[in-house]
Amino acid sequence: MRTIAKMSVLTLLTASLMAGCAKPQTETSASTPGAGTEKAKEKTELTFYYPIAVGGPLTATIEAMAADFTKENPDITVKPVYTGSYADTTVKTQAGVQGKTPPDVAVNLSTELYSLLDMNAIIPLDEFIAKEDKNWLSDFYPAFLANSQTGGKMYSIPFQRSTIVLYYNKDMFKEAGLDPNKPPTTWEEMAEYGKKLKKEGRWGLEIPVSGFAYWMMQTFSLQNGKNLMSEDGKKVFFDTKENAEGLQFWSDMARKDKIMPEGVTEWATVPSDFIAGKTAMMYHTTGNLTNVKKNAKFDFGVTFLPQKKSYGSPTGGGNFYIFKDIDKKKQEAAWKFVKFMTEPERAAKWSIETGYVGVRKSAYETDVMKKYVAEFPPALVARDQLQHAAAELSTHNNGKVSKALSDQLQAVLTGTAEPAAALKKAQEEADKALAPFNK
CATH class of the missing domain: 3.40.190.10 (Periplasmic binding protein-like II)
Known part of the structure; x- marks a missing residue:
């Protein structure tokens, strides 16, 4: 019995010593893959x-x-x-x-x-x-x-x-007796072409209003005068004679000449209408070019926006x-x-x-x-x-400033305000929004 007990103690002692020796070997083994190599980069x-x-x-x-x-x-x-x-x-x-x-x-x-x-x-x-x-x-x-x-x-x-470009349906140009390789280059030509292109179920031209009315207004401002804001983003120039002329022309195409829809035309509706043949021309971002190319089932052209005093588009x-x-x-x-x-x-x-x-x-x-x-x-x-x-319209307090203009543009295009009065009101609202940045 004493011999068996002694053997048990020796066995336990040996096992313990072996375990103690084995532990460092296990740690070394675990760390071996990383030993001598650069630490993996943290993601x-x-x-x-x-x-x-x-x-x-x-x-x-x-x-x-x-x-x-x-x-x-x-x-x-x-x-x-x-x-x-x-x-x-x-x-x-x-x-x-x-x-x-x-x-x-x-x-x-x-x-x-x-x-x-x-x-x-x-x-x-x-x-x-x-x-x-x-x-x-x-x-x-x-x-x-x-x-x-x-x-x-x-x-x-x-x-x-992007810039805003004029898309036009060449097939509709031919049908209306217009040269498909000679799109309108002036405001007057655009209105004239629009009248020839419009017919039952089809507009001559569409310009989106919702979301980016101020952006479309910039086209008429740049083509007839100067940009809508200062470079430092602290001043705007909405209330000018040239802008009133541009807005009047935009409004007249809808309300007087009837070549485009009255009121607020949705941003996404315009390219859909163009692709579906519901409008012969449209103002839209060049960012929709590939969409039109893939989906239009007719021959179409793309050209600079028509000019008044000069060509012009906001980026x-x-x-x-x-x-x-x-x-x-x-x-x-x-x-x-x-x-x-x-x-x-x-x-x-x-x-x-x-x-x-x-x-x-x-x-x-x-x-x-x-x-x-x-x-x-x-x-x-x-x-x-x-x-x-x-440059596109960009100012301090940009949300309020662009909204002040867009709201008044919509008022004109829906027939509830006149261009000069609307731009004066937009100017007053924008000036208030910018006042803290002009002290």
Whole structure:
């Protein structure tokens, strides 16, 4: 018994010693795969808000581009969040900023520059830009950069940018005895053509009012005088004789000449009507070009907006912004993503898939874009119109200022106000909204 007991004690002691020896071996074994190698990089996840304001299945395109970025940058994961229209995206972005949960990077209207600055929501990008090739920024079209900077600093990078163009149905031109290769070039010609093109069940022209009435008004302002605001976003010039003339012409086409619908025409209805053959001409963003190309069952043309004293269109669309109250590492990752999304090949691809202008000059030097415009010359119209383009309406307190104008434009187009009186009222309301920024 004593011998058995002694053996049991020895056995236990041996087992204990073996266990004690084995423990360091297990730890070494567990750490061996990482021994002598660099620690795996910690993943950075970016939340990316983006809107869609034109027709077509573009969410899939955006998500594919984000996935391609992650393949090239495995330490960064981009989470694309479709946030609806531009207006919806603005609301969600501002709510995120106010709730201390901003997106890391977002495409918002280029015109939200001052609003986001007033919220202290975004960072200037000059520090990042300075590290790029000296020609990097100058490769972007100057007209698109106009809404991207203020006070000598660059706050956003152009992405899905546009000008307003005139689309016209060539088959309907032929039917009306008009030359399908000679679209209207002046206001007077547009009204004259509209009368010839209008018939039962079909308008001669449609111009959207809802959502972007101020943007459409800018076309008439630029073509007959000057832009609607100062470069510093602190003043507007609504109440002018030239603007009243432009608004009167717009109103007359609907209420007097009857070549376009009276009242408020919906933004999304206009391209649908054009594709369905319910209107012979339309004003709309070039961002709908690919949608029209894919769905129109007729021959159509695209041209500069008709002029009065000169050609003119405001630029439009969205820019990339990087947000302030996020980790520096995320800001650096967001900058990588912005650069990736605006590389020439990618800018060309985005332009082809949407109709938006390729925001960089070098996008038009890529083989894929050269081939596309050779087959489809209308893809160059909006880009070529940039020589006559100006910044979109953008001011401090931008929501109130643009609403003041849009409300009065709708009043004129619905027949409840006269142009001069409406613009005077819009000017007064905008001046009140801007008063705090002019002390």
